[in-house]
Amino acid sequence: MIELFVRLIRRPQGLVGVTLLALIAVACLFGQALAPYAPEKIDFLGRFRPPGWQNWLGADQFGRDILSRLMVGARSTVPMALIATFVGSAAGAIIGVGSAYLGGRTDEAIMRTNDAVMAIPGLLLALLLVSTLGNGAGNAVIAIAVAFAPGMARVTRSVALNVRNQDYVKAAIARGEGAAWIIFREMLPNVMAPIVIESTIRVSFAVMLFATLSFLGVGAQPPASEWGLMVADARQYMYQAPWGLIVPAAAIALTAIAFNLLGDGLRDALNPKDER
Amino acid sequence: MLSVTRRLFLAGTAISLVTLPRIAVADAPKRGGVLRMSLDQAASVIHPMLARVNPEYLVTELLYSNLTRLKPDMTVEPDLALSWEPNETRTEWIFKLRPGVTFHDGSPLTSEDVVASINAILDPKTASPGRTNVGPIKEVAAIDPLTVKFTLSGAYADLPVALTYLNARIVPAKVIASDLASLSTTANGTGPFKLVSYEPDRKIVVERNAVYYDPARPYLDRVELLVYPDRTAEASAMMSGEIDLLLTTTPGEYERLVKAAGVKALRTPSGQFLNINLGCDQKPFNDVRVRQALALAVDREATVGFVAGGYGTPGNDTPLNSAYHFYKNIPMKKPDVAKAKQLLAEAGYPNGIDLTLIASDRPATRTQLGVAVREMAAAAGFHINVQTMPHATYLDQVWKKGNFYVGFYNMQPTADAIFNLLYTSNATWNETRWNNSAFDAVINAARVETDEAKRTALYAKAQEMMNAEVPTVISAFFDLLAAQRSYVEGYTLHPRGSVFRLDLVSLGAGAPKRG
Amino acid sequence: MIPALAVKNYTLDYATAAGPVRVLHDISLQIGPGEVLGLVGESGSGKSSLAWALMRHLPDNAREIAGSLHLGDIDLQRLSPRELTRIRGRRLGMVFQDPSTSLNPTLTIGRQVTETLIQHRGIKQREADVLAVDLLSHVELRDPAAIMRRYPHEISGGEKQRVIIATAFGCRPDIILFDEPTTALDVITGARILELFARLREETGVAALYISHDLALVTRVADRVAVLKHGRLVEQAPAAEIFRAPRHADTQALVQAVPRPERRLIHDKSSDEVLLAASDIEVHYGRATLLGHAPPPATKRIGLDVRAGEILGLVGESGSGKSSVARALTGLAHFSGKVRFDNREITDARDMNAAYRRDVQIIFQHPDSSLNPRQKVSEILSRPLKLYGGNTAEIPRLLEQVRLPTSFADRWPHQLSGGQKQRVAIARAFAARPKLVICDEITAPLDVSVQAQIIELLLALRAATGTAFLFITHDLNLIRQIAHRIAVMRRGEMVDLLPAEDFDAEHVHPYTRELMAASPVPVG
């Protein structure tokens, strides 16, 4: 584990990714305590105050401190994306490994249906689901998880299929091992790495999708300081107060970049090809 | 009586008063040209009796005519009706129609068309939103081809105003008899323009009606209505000259448009307001002290800033503001946290009170009001959780049923209309369930009162009652904001928000040539 | 006379994170005009590095420390990229190991042959087309004009290698580097390619550097043989002498490891007791789908029996169905037919009970994939012990049995070499104390010296436990050394099943004879 971490941060993208994520983690954990102002405190005189000593990153249309909202908002943005990805990945992984292990026509039927569901664009599926479940951050998380599961299932299955064809699995079957042992001890440990890498990269999509849903008004709801919602709110004032738009947009982009970098870094660090 | 007759007189001579001075004083409006106007949302309904939102009202106004229409000062002028006369008790009204008017298909307008149209609006099966807004009509009958008689269920002085209602457009009787639903896809009216093409979410094109009853109007050859769902994008398009006129914009964009070259930003005070509805029949708002406490917690000046970007006027918990006739200037409530706390304590909430305020997501200002009120009222002990929901869900689950939610209303033509729409016990949308019989009595008395001074006094009383008892917190009225290119002439931003009069618009020097 | 190719005191390092690694030490060799020098070495001996150095295609981390490389009078190390482009192909040709990956899959054969001709012989497309047809017919390709229009995947591996050889000879280079040109091919196809090479060499008098891991093969094509070991040239000798009188100890070891059919490694007779009898075995992969036919069975009603303690060899080229038999017998593939083991009849994988699975063990070809990379050696070995009622305390004994240090129990598979992994796999199979072990090409990816050790180990295990083996291989020479009886398979059918000593007899199947002729027995 430590060895992996060292290998990870030895690469520039791994180092940048880990550093950014550390910052984000600090914001998620201590944002509330560190924020200079209460994130929802309105200030009539401070409306559209540009960045300066009073509000380091400026203030929004209610005179709320953008830095504080950003720091507190990290908690309503990043963990949501993580949860959505985790739930979606777990569901997808179970479907994928199960389908690969079952094989044959069952596998065919599961995967064709899975592909069919994937034909509905993720955002559309999420939109429909949120409309059904009702607007809100929690429902957006569910919707993203559902939208992610088929893709994860497909990825996992292809990896699992490859693992299932490995001789050590065949050896286990020839030996007369049970299905549980083969799935959990022989196959699963060997599909974990690709799943973790893929999920890490998908977190960045989840961050963006979550922000997009909030932007479209069906995700997090005011007065939450979710970043996508902040962008949506600031958009109508973007000429008066562009900082209100640029700051949360940059936060979303940096978070997405961080997870992308981490995913790529992990992929490299876990790739046995680079080992001499 | 005096006021009514004076209005009637004015109405009767409206043609000469409205159109002649223009010809005499200014240069004659230039004929021809194509006007591109942007709509803030799709005009998804062109059925004149089913239209519900401003872009749809605009389209049906272009294609159809009412008997009467509303001027910017909220008085009426003739449209298809040349003149009208009530009986002594104002329970029967005789309307004389303008002769020689034809529909777009060439057939002549007769009193049969008017009778059929009004009956269709009143028919519940039509499901027209105008059904409850065109006045207490009991029966409508054709006396001769150009005379129509309205029989009312009670005295009603404002019938000519009510008939300006946006769904009370006149359509051919034969269409009503054969297939009224066909008006959802085709149009046949007496309006200044004829329908050329209709794509609800993209573009609607109308062209000049050459046989409009006023041979001079309209001045434009063609009007193209383009749907711009994004306000920022719309303002940008206005600044780059892609569109000549926009229907409405936000304070933020307005500030940009004011500074833009070649653009004339338009602004007019209006009676459009955002409010917080309090369910007066349930805890905790059945206690007047809680309502008063909330009213005292809200900073009205600040609210105008937060939700209207400063482009509006503070409200004093009555639906009337200076844009209305009969507005009574009561000293504006000042935020008073101590008093509010005290009232709340007296009502039995010494430790404050937890509430959930529901706001629909359209328009976004509803949520903004919620967020602002939440923060402003916190000091007084109101712990408000703002919950937003899609507009459709809101209409289904909250509206008229909820106990504590944000409302949003256009200006109505008369004081009577707004009070009877929202606040009397038998109001069409009795949201607050205030059910104050004293208040009802005042409004009913004002309705039939003919003496201007007495009527003013009655409406003043009504406003004072609402101000004191706070069935609803009305803290901000909006100015209507829009913009046009400088070369657009003759357009007036109507405070009603849903009257446009593009038949008076022409293109002046500098207008781009458009095919 | 100037040699066609001269390497003098050449020393090459690779820079790695752990410091420089020397891959070639002070190499000196010469190839005269028209001469063929065979370069032999096991994997990691540096033979490919030398080829890449000559082709000037070294990886970025290569550091040339000393020495010179000359092609005739041209100093290869001083060529500019532009000059190099003119030398490659034109003066210095190359034939690659794997013909299936050396041709661009998306260009026609004709295009890939003519582009080289146009580049190096300065001719027009039309002339090049004519010349290419000529060249292809010269390498004994039937209907060369049709081949020209085909894509690589539409012709066989042997045909591809002929195309590559035709291209290499087409530009009339001074010298051609052959980098294991037959390794990726089947035995018989490889033999034909060698014949072609011999003929073309005769005709053109081209000099060649022939690189291979197969000493026996090299002695048959080369005039002289150079032996590389750990980057050092240990011996250079005429081809005829290297087997007869290897001078260097390393060469001797290498020669010793080469399988020779006449040098039998087992001397006992097998018993008559039948351990496993399989009859009418047909192996099926995949079923008919809505829109596709089922693929044909991989084997056609095969029957064979394994006797107690016997080594039964099963040989055949790739695709002959020999591995399918192994899979059927271990329940890894669907089959029809009957297997009789221990007086029990088995018609389906489900009939294979724990006793059968314990008694019949399988060892796979690829050591990398047969050990779970996420399990330590101890866990890998403990599993059959737990499953078949053994004791995990036996793990050290199992490791010793396969001659691995007991400390290896704590290692991960990736910390082991190929040979060591294969020993762990063997230990895993023997943990069950089986009666029959199926070895599916288990030595194919290993160097001959490692192969010899593994074979020796297996024979020792057999001697100790009396286990029977079903030994599947494509190497006829190897199996003739160790098997009691040998079955020959071809395209899913079993064409011969003979005692090993009867292989030279008259009555063997023509295919078996062809296979024997194609298996290069060392010269000398």
Add this chain to the structure above:
Amino acid sequence: MSLAWFARRLLLMVYTVIVVSMLVFAITQVLPADAAQSLLGENATPEMLAALRAKLGLGAPAWQQYLRWAGHVFTGDFGISMRTSQPVGPEMLSALSRSLLLAASSILVTLVVAVPLGVVAALRQGRLADTGVSLIAYLGVSLPEFVTATLLALLLADTLHWLPATGYVSPLEHFGDGISHLALPVLTISVILIAHVMRMMRSETLDVLKSDYIRAARLKGLPERSVLFRHALRNALLPVVTIIGLDVGYLLGGIIVIEEIFAIPGIGRALMVAIAARDLPSIQAGALIMAATYAVTNTLADMAYAVLDPRIRYD
């Protein structure tokens, strides 16, 4: 591309459409707040609601509604919009045509920009150009469409005045205007696609350049130019074709946001409007058409792949 291959693809497409139709129908069945209420808005009275509900046929059991709907869809009739009273099919298809124009232009721009950049990055692996391309790629895939769209509009339309901010003009009606109105949305969509395809192209090119046949081509003495263009490029492009086929799924999703922001009356916005208005026939038709489009383009990509890659041709 044998007949069986083609038939199998076709069958899969049909299966996809059926699964999607059931799924979409199921979702629309449980949408809260009914269409009648949403249609009538604040003016609804109970009688009006009842009348409208009866008219819209909202009472029947779900499976009956599905079968009836599916039957009509099969004959090309998607029903009448509850919101606009217009036939849904033609409305959605003309919206789709505008979306496809947007999508096709974006893919074109993407290919023109991303392929050369990816190749250059691969050739200059580890150097400045490669690092630059990688950074752009990271940025591109990490910006949600709504951010890119807003920032680009802020920069190109309102600060520099190079392009019209939004709106849609049909290039058939007015070519120049049409193109300039498409520019910003196409650019926005392309940013993400370019990042994706560029990354793909880079890694594919690297893989191909490491392949044996490229080494063989070099060692045959072919000049670098022909190694690159004749041998490497085509093989590196092959997987990119598949990727683009799969990206259409993303594209159609992204288009929802882009069309919403840039006021393009395409299928994405039609869907947004329909969802907001609970206009069930429009939601069903729009989602189904989108999924079908994805299935078709995916199949097309597969076929393009088969055409480009001789290995698949005779399967």
